[in-house]
Amino acid sequence: MNLSYKELQNHYETWLSTLGFSQSIIYNYPKSIFYFLEYLENKSISQIHLITQKNINEYLLYIQSRKHLRKNKTLSIAHLNKSFDALDKFIEFLNQHTQTNITPPKYRILQTKNDLQKSVKSISKEEIKTLYESTQKLFSHFTFKEAEPRQALTTLILDLCYGCGLRKSEVYNLLIEDIDIDKKLIYINQGKNYKDRYVPMSATICERIKLFIYQHRRFFVKRKSYLIPLTKEGIYSYFKALLKASEIHAEIGLHTLRHSIATHLLQNGMSVEQISKFLGHSSLESTQVYTHIINDRV
Numbered sequence: 001m002n003l004s005y006k007e008l009q010n011h012y013e014t015w016l017s018t019l020g021f022s023q024s025i026i027y028n029y030p031k032s033i034f035y036f037l038e039y040l041e042n043k044s045i046s047q048i049h050l051i052t053q054k055n056i057n058e059y060l061l062y063i064q065s066r067k068h069l070r071k072n073k074t075l076s077i078a079h080l081n082k083s084f085d086a087l088d089k090f091i092e093f094l095n096q097h098t099q100t101n102i103t104p105p106k107y108r109i110l111q112t113k114n115d116l117q118k119s120v121k122s123i124s125k126e127e128i129k130t131l132y133e134s135t136q137k138l139f140s141h142f143t144f145k146e147a148e149p150r151q152a153l154t155t156l157i158l159d160l161c162y163g164c165g166l167r168k169s170e171v172y173n174l175l176i177e178d179i180d181i182d183k184k185l186i187y188i189n190q191g192k193n194y195k196d197r198y199v200p201m202s203a204t205i206c207e208r209i210k211l212f213i214y215q216h217r218r219f220f221v222k223r224k225s226y227l228i229p230l231t232k233e234g235i236y237s238y239f240k241a242l243l244k245a246s247e248i249h250a251e252i253g254l255h256t257l258r259h260s261i262a263t264h265l266l267q268n269g270m271s272v273e274q275i276s277k278f279l280g281h282s283s284l285e286s287t288q289v290y291t292h293i294i295n296d297r298v
Contacts, residue, residue: 001038001041004048005037005040005041005048008048009030009037010030011097012033013030015097016029016089023173027169028082028086029086035063035066035083036059036090039059039062040055040059043055048098051102053102053103056087060084060087060107063075080109081108088105088106091105123250123256127250128257128260131162131242131246131248132158134242134246135154135155135158135242136151137245138242139151146219148216149216149219149220152211152212152215152216154238154241156208157171157239157254158242159205159208159209160186160228161255163202163205164199164200164205164261165261165262166186166188166199167280168232172226172232172235173189174186174227175225178227179227181209184200185198185199185200186198186200199280200278212227217229239253258279
């Protein structure tokens with residue numbers, strides 16, 4: 001990508017940060033725009049003032065047929081809609097800071113009930129129990145003193161993603177000061193859709209987090225102010241190692257744990273409204289998909 005486009009991408013990221021967008025958006029939107037700028041350059045459009053409404057409309061069609069770089073399949077509807085959101089904001093940024101005057105497409109693909117259900121994977125309570133038990137199988141090549149804090153960290157990732165229903169980005173950005181041990185609350189600063197919220201912890205999870213902070217956290221040197229002392233790739237690596245040790249063969253990721261706690265809470269009788277607040281959903285429609293899934297399984 002040419003230098004002017006790289007600078008534009010950096011300025012866009014700074015603009016999002018200045019406006020107070022969540023860390024997840026500040027990271028993901030410029031990454032998404034990289035593909036847009038790369039597309040323009042491949043079309044021999046090397047200067048931003050040369051883009052037209054037609055170029056944008058053609059990109060919208062192109063991205064819907066583009067393959068996922070790792071999974072070799074077309075992008076999901078949720079992924080596409082996030083890319084469209086990033087493009088809308090980028091055009092708003094261009095109109096404010098350059099000579100362009102383009103109407104943001106506000107283009108979205110509506111998900112059907114079946115689309116939503118396919119995108120929401122969950123595992124059973126028994127499989128969750130197996131994951132927790134499998135933490136003790138990890139790091140067997142270390143001494144007990146070295147393995148214990150790493151096992152505690154793996155359990156902590158489960159507690160946050162499943163027990164507290166946090167998103168991956170929320171887990172990564174969680175500061176130690178965001179944990180209120182006395183009130184058993186976790187403060188989520190600018191989650192998805194910029195909504196701050198408090199998430200309750202069970203007494204068991206609260207005690208494990210307290211133990212990690214005061215006993216195990218000192219064994220890790222990275223990201224001192226953050227609860228999780230790992231990179232995003234490190235968090236994922238810990239989970240993949242746990243998944244392998246558990247011998248659960250389902251194709252699941254960290255977000256599956258969030259879907260699972262929502263499903264299990266609904267099965268236990270918690271109302272959709274309470275679950276929506278717990279997960280930090282912007283609307284009840286996002287939460288009601290779990291009701292459809294449970295009904296279909298029954």
